[in-house]
Amino acid sequence: MSGNTFGSVFKITTWGESHGPAVGVVVDGCPPRLPLNEVMIQTMLERRRPGRSSASTGRNEPDKALILSGVFDGVTTGTPIMIMIHNRDADPRSYDHLADVYRPGHGDITYKAKYGIRDWRGGGRASARETAGRVAAGAVARELLQREHIGVWAYTIALGGVMAHERNLAVMDNNPYYCPDEQAAAAMEKRVQEIKKQGDSVGGVVEILVRGVPKGLGEPVFDKLDADLAKALMSIGAVKGIEIGSGFQVPARLGSQNNDPITPEGFLSNHAGGILAGISNGDEILMRVAVKPIPSIRIEQQTIDTAGRPRTISIQGRHDIAAIPRINVVCESMVNLVLADHLLRHRRIQ
Amino acid sequence: MSGNTFGSVFKITTWGESHGPAVGVVVDGCPPRLPLNEVMIQTMLERRRPGRSSASTGRNEPDKALILSGVFDGVTTGTPIMIMIHNRDADPRSYDHLADVYRPGHGDITYKAKYGIRDWRGGGRASARETAGRVAAGAVARELLQREHIGVWAYTIALGGVMAHERNLAVMDNNPYYCPDEQAAAAMEKRVQEIKKQGDSVGGVVEILVRGVPKGLGEPVFDKLDADLAKALMSIGAVKGIEIGSGFQVPARLGSQNNDPITPEGFLSNHAGGILAGISNGDEILMRVAVKPIPSIRIEQQTIDTAGRPRTISIQGRHDIAAIPRINVVCESMVNLVLADHLLRHRRIQ
Amino acid sequence: MSGNTFGSVFKITTWGESHGPAVGVVVDGCPPRLPLNEVMIQTMLERRRPGRSSASTGRNEPDKALILSGVFDGVTTGTPIMIMIHNRDADPRSYDHLADVYRPGHGDITYKAKYGIRDWRGGGRASARETAGRVAAGAVARELLQREHIGVWAYTIALGGVMAHERNLAVMDNNPYYCPDEQAAAAMEKRVQEIKKQGDSVGGVVEILVRGVPKGLGEPVFDKLDADLAKALMSIGAVKGIEIGSGFQVPARLGSQNNDPITPEGFLSNHAGGILAGISNGDEILMRVAVKPIPSIRIEQQTIDTAGRPRTISIQGRHDIAAIPRINVVCESMVNLVLADHLLRHRRIQ
Amino acid sequence: MSGNTFGSVFKITTWGESHGPAVGVVVDGCPPRLPLNEVMIQTMLERRRPGRSSASTGRNEPDKALILSGVFDGVTTGTPIMIMIHNRDADPRSYDHLADVYRPGHGDITYKAKYGIRDWRGGGRASARETAGRVAAGAVARELLQREHIGVWAYTIALGGVMAHERNLAVMDNNPYYCPDEQAAAAMEKRVQEIKKQGDSVGGVVEILVRGVPKGLGEPVFDKLDADLAKALMSIGAVKGIEIGSGFQVPARLGSQNNDPITPEGFLSNHAGGILAGISNGDEILMRVAVKPIPSIRIEQQTIDTAGRPRTISIQGRHDIAAIPRINVVCESMVNLVLADHLLRHRRIQ
DSSP, X not given: OOSOEEOSSXXXXXXXXXXXXXEXXXXXXXXXXXXXXXXXXXXXXXXXXXXXXXXXXXXXXXXXXXXXXXXXXXXXXXXXXXXXXXXXXXXXXXXXXXXXXXXXXXXXXXXXXXXXXXXXXXXXXXXXGGHHHHHHHHHHHHHHHXXXXXXXXXXXXXXXXXXOOOOOGGGGGGSTTOOSXXXXXXXXHHHHHHHHHHTOOBOEEEEEEEEOOOTTXXXXXXXXXXXXXXXXXXXXXXXXXXXXXXXGGGXXXXXXXXXXXXXXXXXXXOTTTTEETTEEOSSOEEEXXXXXXXXXXXSOEEEEBTTSXXXXXXXXXXXXXXXXXXXXXXXXXXXXXXXXXXXXXXXXXX | OOSOEEOSSSEEEEEEOTTSSEEEEEEEOOOSSXXXXXXXXXXXXXXXXXXXXXXXXXOOOOOOEEEOSSEETTEEOSSOEEEEEEOOSOOGGGGGGGTTBOOTTSSHHHHHHHHSOOOOGGGGGGSGGGHHHHHHHHHHHHHHHHHTTOEEEEEEEEETTEEOOOOOGGGGGGSTTXXXXXXXXXXXXXXXXXXXXXXXXXXXXXXXXXXXXXXXOSOSSSSOHHHHHHHHHHTSTTEEEEEETTGGGGGGSBHHHHSOOEETTEESOOTTTTEETTEEOXXXXXXXXEEOOOSOOSSOEEEEBTTSOEEEEOOOSSOOSOSTTXXXXXXXXXXXXXXXXXXXXXXXXX | OOSOEEOSSSEEEEEEOTTXXXXXXXXXXXXXXXXXXXXXXXXXXXTTSSOSSTTOOOOOOOOOEEEOSSEETTEEOSSOEEEEEEOOSOOGGGGGGGTTBOOTTSSHHHHXXXXXXXXXXXXXXXXXXXXXXXXXXXXXXXXXXXXXTOXXXXXXXXXXXXXXXXXXXXXXXXXXXXXXXXXXXXXXXHXXXXXXXXXXXXXXXXXXXXXXXXXXXXXXXXXOHHHHHHHHHHTSTTEEEEEETTGGGGGGSBHHHHSOOEETTEESOOTTOSEETTEEOSSOEEEEEEEOOOSOOSSOEEEEBTTSOEEEEOOOSSOOSOSXXXXXXXXXXXXXXXXXXXXXXXXXXX | XXXXXXXXXXXXXXXXXXXXXXXXXXXXXXXXXXXXXXXXHHHHHHTTXXXXXXXXXXXXXXXXXXXXXXXXXXXXXXXXXXEEEXXXXXXXXXXXXXXXXXXXTSSHHHHHHHHSOOOOGGXXXXXXXXXXXXXXXXXXXXXXXXXXXXXXXXXXXXXXXXXXXXXXXXXXXXXXXXXXXXXXXXXXXXXXXXXXXXXXXXXXXXXXXXXXXXXXXXXXSSSOHHHHHHHHHHTSTTEEEEEETTGGGGGGSBHHHHSOOEETTEESOOTTOSEETXXXXXXXXXXXXXXXXXXXXXXXXXXXXXXXXEEEEOOOSSOOSOSTTHHHHHHHHHHHHHHHHHHHXXXXXX
């Protein structure tokens, strides 16, 4: 009802504000006897931490995950798993000047409209810091998926106008942008540094690939696997578009081009992106999301204060230039969560 | 859990198969004392019926809506509203030849994988006929929205490669494609007739515009207004991509171009598409969905039978050439449902 | 949210008013490939029909169940099962005199307070007729339970002050009160006839016994098996009290008397009623519910009209003298539904 | 699905095990701008702490509540409120001897059956320590109710066979048993001391009174106010029976005795317990719950070990003699939560 919970069987609830004492997540519905420890979670959180690329210049949080419940003797017990991450580098006073002004492109103005109050310290609940809880939960889901031999990859295929032309997943971990095209990665780095100097920010495209999904996941009619994936990905702050399989190519195609012929050995193409009528068909699942530029920029912008008077604003301080590459693991985590949930949902009919 | 229910306060559950005795919907959570009668529902169902354009050549159903509960003396009572639509023109025997073969691009193969059984008569539950229930429910939601002065329009901006260049909403009801560009509409009709002769089908793009949404609708973090809209639209069978505001344009934009400046009179642009941090900002909401070509085509395709042996298939009979224009009112209905739900959800904090 | 849905995996939504065209239920989440037909449902509905005992003098409905979806070739398909029961003997005009008066002990006054409108024809949605949908759904659940060798019995152990002293389940179907004590059954019949002459009504106690429940059903912490059973039974209109195992005997017992000793062969007693910490322990589940007298009586009562003025009322017409024995199958159905739901919920961790 | 969440709008999720690092709760759906601080929560937690009566001899926890999110400048913001309580006095090693044996009357055997693993340290998740989270959440709900002038009292009317004959709420806080009859309270204390010497435990009855509930709360059909209250109370570990209004007295009453006559000034009696057809009627709500004796006793009992071999067990150490009086505030908290939830649910139709 209040939007802080995701999933129906493998269910998570995140809590916490950017500059409160901590952020965290309760993972409920995880099956018992799954190996789990803080290192597994930390590994995923590391991919969300700033500092790997020039695009990330944000605050430096150790992001140390603490498991406070639901694990006994190194395995899950079937009870809620509470994972907490302290906010160490929180510096609420550095946001004092934002207390009475709305930043363009941010939720400042809409939170105030909705709740009549807003925690203006670093975006409060609307901060991307909330996604630390998602990533921690996604790491739990990942353990479940790995047991079923399902793998998820989220890599950058466009950033600041630079496109990746290859899909060499083997190299994606070798560059700070999780880009499967090394030449493109180098060009992205160059582009980001230019933009940084200008005090501006850039957007990009993340592609998500899933391998090993068994046939039969997804619930018609409304909780189609692609519908739940779309919601999961669109719930990430910076995402403005989603496509599955051939996506926005399909409007220009004919049925005879777009259908995937079926043979005894499997499908001959994958325009569907691995999902038919909302249910996985056993093929690879392929999605792309459009990521908007970070709205916090040094360049001066027109806005209003909380009393409705015109103001200009130039946002200084620690801000990323692009949501990519930190957003990649968030995308991957959300996909992990959807798949874990549908895996468990499907068991009711087995 | 089983995916047949949508919404959390204004909640609908559709039921029924394409060639069973009837399809329908239970609308639960509609406020009491809202005027409602069968004519209001019929009006919307008419827009879903085949026969208006050359693209629609499907079976001819009267689609007569019956309200069986929840309404007393012409107004809602606050109890569940059951709306039933009989399947009159159902001819299950005409599908006998599909009992043991999987149609490419359809859910035949995935339903069988999921449930171990499938109602092969016209797609069963996976048939677009299920959306009659959505449209009936959307008509109820529409009454609620109109009381709040919220309007939703779903119009065609691309079909079979023909693009609309104008957005003249005044003319959209004058052509069978709900296209806001009359020249484009004529070209679409021509294109559809060509494709029809070839035994093929086409895709397109539907744009959805919402006016009058108050500030403050949408629930952070997971049930963002755009996340719920994305799920709602992606749950429609033929939809493969969704974008909000600048959508897939944002990856190529700079932050300084993409932020919408705020003035005392409102926003100076609307790249956000009317939603900031998942909450409506009072501006127009604008979305576009990519609609795939109808998978049922006369052109011969490669497939397998239920025993896994190779087969070819040429789908004869009554099939649309494009999901557009019949899908438009389904898109509009889903948006109606999301907005009605969030309107009521928001009341808890008022 | 609106209270018309029960269950989380095996989920039902009832709809319909006492004197509308029909009542019914959507059963969602039933596993596929379960044999189901209208006869199975009818068998249970028969036990809810009036006319078997002197206690039931209500309207005579054929209560013919129609399955409109979710079943194909005699088995469930995994899609929603819609079951409809027409209201044939509805005579709304006979309730005209109740349009402007509140019946004591009924929901007339509270429905008006809640919704600002009420369907006064025979209680509308608050009528016990709504339970026809529950019984139809319970019959579906029963098929699932029988496959797992789980049996549920709901029998009368008190009526109008007459107590059953035996628990001979073999005879319960031989008397109209589903009483497991034949002598008591005869005394109940006598008592009911006396009360009927006086224009009054009586209450009683129904006991529910479940055999064959495997260990492990029930979800701590809030959805304990006994908590869900309590809600299920308390949601039946006339029920005012519930106890499990030793129930209201436990306050007077010592721990050493109340604990059930455990041996390698099982528990030596069953004060727990088959549930420990909210999870089934493999023993029989035993509950009792207190059923209030039917509030509609011929004896004159003090009340007010819808304008708030004092009135007296004597309710004529077709009314039961006791909710028992018709309520028994409703109790059984609700227990069936809870067990079916928890059976399926438990599968996620298997 | 996993049973750790309660409520639909005002929703709580508890987490934590008895001897893990902490227990806690996420309160989601609380309206914004409600004053809230740790003292308000601490006040309620104090009533749950051991040491006030001879019946409570359990471990001594400071039970210090920390609010980690959802509150800004002393008021709620509408985002999730995470409240954490550290386990300070946890001494897991003192439970080592219980690692391989099942305590009679406890959930040890059923948790093992359900999950295949159990955290045996002090009952793990099944421990009454979990209720600290409920009380913390109940304290938040209480703030909301007080703003609406709704008050809830939970007092002891029977303990170890001693009955309260008066209902003098003014004195209930003057004795350690929250008993509204001072003479009975003294007799209860005496009785508890006797039982303590014998190494046994006792049960009792808690009555809950609610004043100030407006008309119209509660959702027909399944989420009746009394059904939700029954579930809430039955979800408390030691509760084995629940009655509302005349409860288990109704089976012996006639309709003419049990109906509450209506006058322009209100109801002339309250056998209904303030609820008609599941909706509050504006009168006082009155319930009673049967509380079983604490299963942990010093007296030797028959049981089995985890290998299924017979064992005897005498439970030493820190255990309460009765769940009363510590359970009283848990009952009150659950009622607070149900009322807060239904208050907010009801707003959707206002």
